[in-house]
Amino acid sequence: MNTRRLLGLDILKEKYRYANDPQFGNMSAQKIPDRWVKTTCGYCSVGCGMLIGVKDGQAVSVRGDEAHPVNAGKLCPKGLSEHYTLRADGRLRQPLLRKNGKLEPVSWSEALDAMVSNFQRVQAKHGREALGVISTGQLLTEEFYALGKLVQLGFRTRNYCGNTTLCMAAAAAGYKRSFGSDGPPGAYEDFETADVIFLIGANIADNHPILCQHVERNKAKHLVVVDPRVSKTAMLANTYLPIAPRTDIALLNGMLHVLIREDLIDHAYIAAHTNGFAELAASVAKYTPEFVAQITTLSPQQIIDAALLFGRAERPFLAWTMGVNHSSQGAETVNAICNLSLVRGKVGLSGASPFSITGQCNAMGTRETGFTSGLPGYRKFESAADRAELAALWNVDPDIIPSARGLAYPDIIEAMVKKQVRALWIIATNPLVSFPNQDLLRQAMGELEFLVVQDGYHPTPTTELAHLVLPAAIWGEKEGTYTNSERRVSKANRAVDPPGQARTDFDIFLLIAGRLGVKDSLFPNWTGPKDAFEEWRRVSAGRLCDYSGITYELLDREGPIQWPYREGDPITVTRLYSDGVFQHPDGKAKLIPIEWLPFPEQPNERFPFVLNTGRTVEHWHTRTKTGRVEILEFMSPKAWLEMNPHDAEKLGLRPHDQVDVVSRRGRVREVELRITAIVGPGQVFLPFHYAEFNSNFLTQSAFDPISREPNFKQSAVRVEKSGVQR
Numbered sequence: 001m002n003t004r005r006l007l008g009l010d011i012l013k014e015k016y017r018y019a020n021d022p023q024f025g026n027m028s029a030q031k032i033p034d035r036w037v038k039t040t041c042g043y044c045s046v047g048c049g050m051l052i053g054v055k056d057g058q059a060v061s062v063r064g065d066e067a068h069p070v071n072a073g074k075l076c077p078k079g080l081s082e083h084y085t086l087r088a089d090g091r092l093r094q095p096l097l098r099k100n101g102k103l104e105p106v107s108w109s110e111a112l113d114a115m116v117s118n119f120q121r122v123q124a125k126h127g128r129e130a131l132g133v134i135s136t137g138q139l140l141t142e143e144f145y146a147l148g149k150l151v152q153l154g155f156r157t158r159n160y161c162g163n164t165t166l167c168m169a170a171a172a173a174g175y176k177r178s179f180g181s182d183g184p185p186g187a188y189e190d191f192e193t194a195d196v197i198f199l200i201g202a203n204i205a206d207n208h209p210i211l212c213q214h215v216e217r218n219k220a221k222h223l224v225v226v227d228p229r230v231s232k233t234a235m236l237a238n239t240y241l242p243i244a245p246r247t248d249i250a251l252l253n254g255m256l257h258v259l260i261r262e263d264l265i266d267h268a269y270i271a272a273h274t275n276g277f278a279e280l281a282a283s284v285a286k287y288t289p290e291f292v293a294q295i296t297t298l299s300p301q302q303i304i305d306a307a308l309l310f311g312r313a314e315r316p317f318l319a320w321t322m323g324v325n326h327s328s329q330g331a332e333t334v335n336a337i338c339n340l341s342l343v344r345g346k347v348g349l350s351g352a353s354p355f356s357i358t359g360q361c362n363a364m365g366t367r368e369t370g371f372t373s374g375l376p377g378y379r380k381f382e383s384a385a386d387r388a389e390l391a392a393l394w395n396v397d398p399d400i401i402p403s404a405r406g407l408a409y410p411d412i413i414e415a416m417v418k419k420q421v422r423a424l425w426i427i428a429t430n431p432l433v434s435f436p437n438q439d440l441l442r443q444a445m446g447e448l449e450f451l452v453v454q455d456g457y458h459p460t461p462t463t464e465l466a467h468l469v470l471p472a473a474i475w476g477e478k479e480g481t482y483t484n485s486e487r488r489v490s491k492a493n494r495a496v497d498p499p500g501q502a503r504t505d506f507d508i509f510l511l512i513a514g515r516l517g518v519k520d521s522l523f524p525n526w527t528g529p530k531d532a533f534e535e536w537r538r539v540s541a542g543r544l545c546d547y548s549g550i551t552y553e554l555l556d557r558e559g560p561i562q563w564p565y566r567e568g569d570p571i572t573v574t575r576l577y578s579d580g581v582f583q584h585p586d587g588k589a590k591l592i593p594i595e596w597l598p599f600p601e602q603p604n605e606r607f608p609f610v611l612n613t614g615r616t617v618e619h620w621h622t623r624t625k626t627g628r629v630e631i632l633e634f635m636s637p638k639a640w641l642e643m644n645p646h647d648a649e650k651l652g653l654r655p656h657d658q659v660d661v662v663s664r665r666g667r668v669r670e671v672e673l674r675i676t677a678i679v680g681p682g683q684v685f686l687p688f689h690y691a692e693f694n695s696n697f698l699t700q701s702a703f704d705p706i707s708r709e710p711n712f713k714q715s716a717v718r719v720e721k722s723g724v725q726r
Contacts, residue, residue: 024063031061037495038065040482040560041079042138042475043620045358046070046210047484048079049560052476052495059083059476059496067559070188070488076209077618081629085474086496088628092458092471093500103469108501108511115425115468116515118450119155122423131157132412132421136428137164137360140480140492141369142529143505144362145536147427148371150509153396154518158406159421161372163429165409165708167359170325172367173707174334175356178342178590180583181378181544182367185576186317186353187486187562192218193351194317196309199225200248200337201323205232206617208321208357208485212236222309226251227323229612229642229685230678241306242680245610245714246327247296249596252336254292255307257284259343264311269345273580276591280339283593295596315351316344322359322614326713328600331706335592342589348578357485361475364483368545369536373405376536377543378583381405393539396521408708409435410701416444423450427505428472432461433622433691436699436710437665454508457624461691472505473498474625480506480529481555483563487574489550490560506532541566544576544583599714600702603682607663607716609647611698612685619689626689639693641671642685643719648675651719658722661686663715666697670722684719688712 019029023036033053041048049068053061062083066073095111096103106114122130133151135144151160172182179185191197191214202225204211215223215236225237226248234240243251259265260281270277289300296303310316318341324333337354338347346352358364369376379386381404391398407415415421417440435441445451445465453466456474463469477498483489498504503511506529513519519526526532530552541548546564555561562574582589603610618636619626626632641659653659658670661684671686671693679685688695695712702711 033060036063037493038491039476039493039495040361040490041075041082042361042482042492043078043082044208045360045363045485046208047361047482047488047490047560048075048210049490050075050079050082052083054495057496059086069560070484071210072213074210074213077632077635078620078626081631082475084629084631085625086476088457088625090457090459090628091499092456092469092502094471095501096458096469098467103466111468111470112511112515115452116512118467119423119425122449123155123157126422128156129159129406130420130422131155131425132159132407132415132423133157133425134409134412134427134429134431135160135162135366135370137162137167137363137366138428139362139366139505140478140529141362141365141483141536142480142532143509144366145369145376145532146506146509146523148369148376149394149522150513150518152371152402153400153522154513154516156400158402158404159412159415160406161409161412162366162370163409163431163434164360164363164366166434166710167322167325168356168363168367169373169408169707169709170327170330170704171334171356171358172373173331173704174338177331177592177706178335178338179577180589182374183378183544183576184356184358184485184487185348186355187573187575188214189573190317190351190353190355191215194218194221194315195351196222196224196313196316198310198316198318199223199233200318200320201227202319202321202357203227203231203233203323203614204321204357205236207615209617211357224306224309228680228683239306239309241298241302243296243298245612245683246329246599247596248324249329249333249336249594250287250292250295251298251303251306252333252340253284253287253594253596254289254303255310256280256340256343257287258289258304258307259311259340260284262308262311264308265343266345269580270343273582274342274589274591275586276593277343280591280593283595310340311344315349316341316346317351317353317355319355319357321357323713325709326711327709328702328704328711329597330704330709332594336594338589339591339594342591347589348575350575353575361484362482364485364487365481368483368540373408375401377540378545379543390539394522410703410708410710413441413444416447419447422448424448425452425454426462427454428456430460430462430622430624432465433694433696436696436712437701438694438696439665440701454505455624456502457628460622460624470508471500471502472508473502478504478506478529481533486562487545488560488562489547489555491552491555600711601700601714601716603716607718609682609684609717609719611661611663611695611713611715611717612679612683613688613695613699613712614685616687616689619687621689622691623689639671639687639690640674641719642674642676642679644677644679644681644683645675646681648673653719653721660720660722661698661717662720663698663700663717665700668693668695668697684717
């Protein structure tokens, strides 16, 4: 600070001067752009519309798009500061290749030659599936579609998965089991028209804050929040149910028991549109309110009241997110949620559906097109008819399309430990922070012969281990589409150029295809993302996720559109299964009996606490982007540990003490302690964003056997004052 500033003579008048923007009126002069570019936010799955202000080729401001149906001009802290990520320190500007132990700048030609030659060498020596690929949920739909074809049909490896398996695999698997296909049935409008809203393991106030305005518009609703932690969302509830960790299946079964006992079910709908009711009813006979109370720590009356609220509602809406999905019974919990909606005959109606709130900005896009857990267009690897249909659309031999899924994300890591996967390509994700049981992951990484990391930033914990780092464009620097939680397809537009030699992920994929010799056969005449979108429209035609009527021109003219959308359809809110016809071969949904099981790692005398993990509103995933934004870092610069006052008193701990958190697998050191009744006795909470306080040194290698999603939540830990170890 200079002397004039200290004396009060320099009041930063120029910095804080206001002026008139022709479109938006009075605003900060330094943020008035030459032009505004419409786009869609690149963080979470809510899918907010926004405008990027561009001046002299740089992004100088953002605004919420008031005409966008999702956010009506509102943005969360991350969205309001998203333009800062484009010019943040650490942007990758050129390829880096490890030579003599150090990452050195190289040309794109040398980088691509090194990548393709090393991958081919590994595959020739160890087999095609010695190559693994792990992508993200944050690419554009066109990029996911191109990447899936490149990996599966170009490199011919099935071992391809995404970090969406760390957040949404349970929801996708649960929908497939209950309804016959992935795809959320409902829409955001249901928050506004429901008379009862159940949020289960869904802290939308921190994780999806713009959804709160949809809830708050509904003045007639009764909001029920089911969560072991008194989250910000729980504080908004009419009814808060503080269940014990990972006992939601018991609660859902208990509610179903009461619905059947009180005859609050739709017998005609069950008979016409579902299979398995007799088995389901028998399975929940033992889940009396008294039995469930012993498991959940709720009272029998709380369980009865919750069931009656749901059973008497005309429009009951069930929504969930990571509190359900991050579980070794995640997919089955989704099935238990779907069971409740099905027995009430309340699927696909206004205000009534089981609705998964997706994690990342385009996790839906990769689920539809990505070629990981299924073939594009919600087709099945196992279906010869589906493979033949795609082969005809792509003009390829059906035999090159896999007939079974390859390894899921955690299984790729285990295959690396076993030296079965010997080369790995990581795209736009940072597993050296985000994957559970970091010691095992680091061991796996050490077994690789060649690691390629494609990212917008360097260094990150993952890029620092790479043999080759490819510089990729990020949000705001490329064009394509995202699909949000309610199946709404929105345009993302390029506002500025990528820095240095960085290229869009789409361009990188085509360059690799050229080096591999498959560009002409897999991507004929493709020059840009619109070519991929046009092919995807044809591939999706007639499928549940039908994009065939959506065009770039229509999105630019009319704004975002929900699928399914065929040419000539009205642009309106859409829901799935409102006709009672599901995607199983007989057209009926499955009612699936689910048995509650205790979570894998129970607390004991040595590790007496149950660790819960989650997000804070200021940050995103591993802070690769938000950690470089000054205002977000100022708001939330480091991790903390929440502990109940009763537990803190027993341990002799005080607010702001530095503590270590210890599990059977690792230790997180010198975390600041927050003593609060937000968490119950016997529980602690640690946000997962911070590499320097990485919760995944504590989490376990426990995965849902159906979806392969990690059980990030219930690890047994102890807490020690830092410097005083047992």
